Amino acid sequence: SENAIASIYIPIHTFYHTLALISQYESILVEYKKSTLKSINKFIKKLKIWAKHSPSNCQCKYFLVVAEKFKLLKQNLKAIEYYDFAIDAATKANNHFEAALSNELAAEFYFSLNKPRIAEAYIKESYSKYSLWGALSKVQNLEIRYPQVFKIQQNEYILNTITSTSTFSELDSLTVLKS
Secondary structure, rough: OOOHHHHHOHHHHHHHHHHHHHHHHHHHHHHHHHHHHHHHHHHHHHHHHHHHHHHHHHHHHHHHHHHHHHHHHHOOOHHHHHHHHHHHHHHOOHHHHHHHHHHHHHHHHHHHOHHHHHHHHHHHHHHHHHHHHHHHHHHHHHHHHOOOHOOOHHHHHHHHHHHHHOOHHHHHHHHHHHO
């Protein structure tokens, strides 16, 4: 039935919706914080049920939103534990994208704690997983956002971009930008 087909997208939507709520929580007006936290908790409960019934599809999602919630609540030791749970679950499920995302969010967490050496290990793993997944735009995004990690020079970035493009018009635009 159509409902069964559409239902495979519900956990994915719930996952991203919850991550979005958590990421925007600090900027939400005070009068909406309580209801937003209530929604976050409701979605986490749903993800927990789905993770129990379909661990290869939902366990990483559940662990990652829980890690992000603990980060939000400044419960750092629990956040650390759940980031690693998320990474392990994604790796076990051979899900390169969720492993990459989990590593990226863990890295951002460690950067926020002023722990750059730990953060760099996570961001490099994220980079590796995005590369395996074939997300070249995301790889380039990480290179730009974290030049201190990848020690990439602007000329190298332009050269990498030129070699990854396929049309002369893009090459011409990059040449103009470079000059």
